[in-house]
Amino acid sequence: MKTVNPENEANAVDVRFIRVPSIAERKLGPDHAGPMRLDPRMLDNMQQTIRGLEGKYGETLLRQIDGLFRLLDDIAAGSQSACDRLYDIAHDMRGLAGTFGHPMISRFANSLCTYIEGTVSSERLDGTILRFHIEAMQDTLSGRENNDIIALETLRALERLIKTTIRERRIAG
């Protein structure tokens, strides 16, 4: 391990800059200090793994969308735990749906999460906005082969609706 101290002795701040050899250098030796090349076969293996998990994830998505619908009544009744649960599910979908071939669902989930993140905790979530998002995800999942353009239009409309709702709430104080 090489230690360099570029600071002169008069400098009161004690900062050291240390170069730690890469993992490849440490495990394979100093000849392996350069960048590593991507192996297309390994990448293909990984992509096949994702494709293999897609079917199982499709079932998970159906369950999650169903779960989101079931939370709406409790949210309308003011349940904070239902709001938290809805956010957790949407956040999970935002993170995973795109990986498994459902990028539009990921974007709807992202819009839903962004709406919740931008809502002050004392404000009640707008049930219409929540329901429209969940229905859009359901519609996209049921017809994912040919409706990306419609889904994009729906997403833009939802984003406009969120902006309008937030602006009206701010004006109303």
Next chain:
Amino acid sequence: MTSPAASASDIFTKLRILVVEDSSEMRRLVIALLHSMRVGCILEARDGQRGLEIFNAEKPDIIITDGAMYPMDGYEMTRLVRASTQGNCDIPILMISGHLTRAIVDHARDQGVTDYLAKPLSADLLYQAILRALSKPLHIVETPTYRGPSPTRNLQVRHADWPF
């Protein structure tokens, strides 16, 4: 002579990677991808507290972690890993997160995160990040109160290439 690509394959079998993720679906995905890379030892934890225990006990080479978790999140775990005297505190830490605001990414950087990957994850995004973690020397800054990647660098979020 061994080609660089072959060397990369060889090194994966010698790697120990710790995956810290509270979502079972996401954890299953990352672990399956690491298996398909023939990573020799994959360790898993559901939150930062358990991740920290495994880090100290098992001495992994790389940590892949989520950000938001309960009871201990990935940011706090990263801070404690960097301050650890038991394990390799200079370990590359790859954070995979859906929280992409500048403030959150800067917070991750300040705790010592090495690389920040946006969800949704792709095979290519994870593979490239692991190759970087394997092959790049670590430039560590040490002060009396911090040791880790430079906390003043501009940590960029790396995104998968999606069709739209």
